Amino acid sequence: MEPAQIEIVGVTKRYPGGTTAVDDVSLKVPAGTYCCLLGPSGCGKSTTLRMVAGHESISEGHIRLGNTVVTDLPPAKRGTAMMFQSYALFPHLDTTDNVAFSLKMKGVDKAVRRAKALDMLKLVQMEHLAERRPAQLSGGQQQRVALARALITDPQALLLDEPLSALDPFLKIKVRQELKKLQSQLGISFIHVTHSQEEAMALADLVVVMNKGRIEQAAEPREVFNRPATAFVARFMGDHNVIAGRVSKITPSGIEFDVPGGATFNAPTESFDVGEPIEIAVRNDRVKFVTPPKKGCGMTGLVQNIEYHGQKVQISLSAPGIDAFDAQIPESEFFAKPLSVGDAVPLTWAPEDVHILKSSPAA
Numbered sequence: 001m002e003p004a005q006i007e008i009v010g011v012t013k014r015y016p017g018g019t020t021a022v023d024d025v026s027l028k029v030p031a032g033t034y035c036c037l038l039g040p041s042g043c044g045k046s047t048t049l050r051m052v053a054g055h056e057s058i059s060e061g062h063i064r065l066g067n068t069v070v071t072d073l074p075p076a077k078r079g080t081a082m083m084f085q086s087y088a089l090f091p092h093l094d095t096t097d098n099v100a101f102s103l104k105m106k107g108v109d110k111a112v113r114r115a116k117a118l119d120m121l122k123l124v125q126m127e128h129l130a131e132r133r134p135a136q137l138s139g140g141q142q143q144r145v146a147l148a149r150a151l152i153t154d155p156q157a158l159l160l161d162e163p164l165s166a167l168d169p170f171l172k173i174k175v176r177q178e179l180k181k182l183q184s185q186l187g188i189s190f191i192h193v194t195h196s197q198e199e200a201m202a203l204a205d206l207v208v209v210m211n212k213g214r215i216e217q218a219a220e221p222r223e224v225f226n227r228p229a230t231a232f233v234a235r236f237m238g239d240h241n242v243i244a245g246r247v248s249k250i251t252p253s254g255i256e257f258d259v260p261g262g263a264t265f266n267a268p269t270e271s272f273d274v275g276e277p278i279e280i281a282v283r284n285d286r287v288k289f290v291t292p293p294k295k296g297c298g299m300t301g302l303v304q305n306i307e308y309h310g311q312k313v314q315i316s317l318s319a320p321g322i323d324a325f326d327a328q329i330p331e332s333e334f335f336a337k338p339l340s341v342g343d344a345v346p347l348t349w350a351p352e353d354v355h356i357l358k359s360s361p362a363a
């Protein structure tokens with residue numbers, strides 16, 4: 001089948017009992033995109049995926065695949081295929097028959113369906129284990145069989161629910177690379193649910209960050225990381241400091257804002273009035289130890305914790321009115337002038353490293 005665009009339009013899911021799992025979500029996934037739905041547990045990622053797959057009914061809105069509205073179609077009629085977190089292979093069938101299962105249901109002749117299953121097994125480099133049963137396969141191999149079984153229906157889009165979560169860290173990275181390669185080889189869209197920002201950034205063309213049933217940001221990984229839309233995204237992606245305060249003054253280069261009980265900072269923006277709340281983000285690796293700290297773009301912090309991360313050292317600091325503040329500095333820089341817990345240090349960042357955050361749609 002031809003790769004097709006997936007369009008989710010104003011979709012809401014209310015479960016019986018009153019949980020709104022997905023709240024008026026709209027999203028376009030262009031044909032041939034690797035899309036990751038990313039967010040903490042319970043934010044509505046799996047529900048969104050299951051509604052696209054047809055395994056969950058939709059309370060409001062609709063979903064289109066290519067030119068077809070699929071909202072009320074059963075899973076097998078949609079042109080999507082789903083790979084589940086628990087691979088759900090049939091224990092009594094060998095690898096080939098597991099992969100061929102959906103063709104058997106469609107009444108496809110045995111020789112034809114086994115030949116097609118073997119093609120799919122070749123695609124995931126599993127043809128040498130075609131006669132094994134699931135219990136004789138490793139986790140990574142079972143995962144490949146599940147992938148082949150989903151792809152045999154020739155879907156226009158593949159839906160994957162936490163496909164790497166059962167794998168050990170090394171295998172995770174290996175299979176992740178294979179997924180990406182397979183997606184570009186097939187040219188169809190993959191929608192992949194994960195709670196790992198690292199996984200999403202490594203794989204996705206389009207990262208969709210969800211929070212409380214809503215989309216906080218949908219963009220390329222680099223955009224999401226460098227220009228997080230909201231404080232939630234900045235915190236969830238990590239490696240950012242969020243500073244929240246209230247605008248106290250309009251200046252020629254932007255605004256000044258005060259942190260309750262803390263310092264006054266500058267931000268280059270014209271879209272705020274005096275008295276309004278504001279949140280900014282500054283990347284951890286843009287924070288420098290410079291004496292004295294720059295007025296408006298710096299402060300004095302108290303070292304609370306030091307973690308060695310290999311290439312970088314992460315220093316956690318406290319400052320009045322600021323929730324959490326980390327600086328990451330290159331290893332060599334740190335050990336040239338080591339710090340200790342309890343040290344008061346001057347922190348500074350450049351005005352262009354101040355990123356203004358928007359308020360969260362889930363707030």
Ligand code: ADP
Pocket residue numbers: 015016017019020021039040041042043044045046047048
């Ligand atoms: P995620 O995949 O991001 O972890 P889910 O989509 O599974 O989140 O769940 C979103 C919300 O919907 C959660 O609050 C969850 O408890 C609730 N939920 C999920 N499935 C059901 C269900 N079948 N019945 C009732 N509530 C559900």
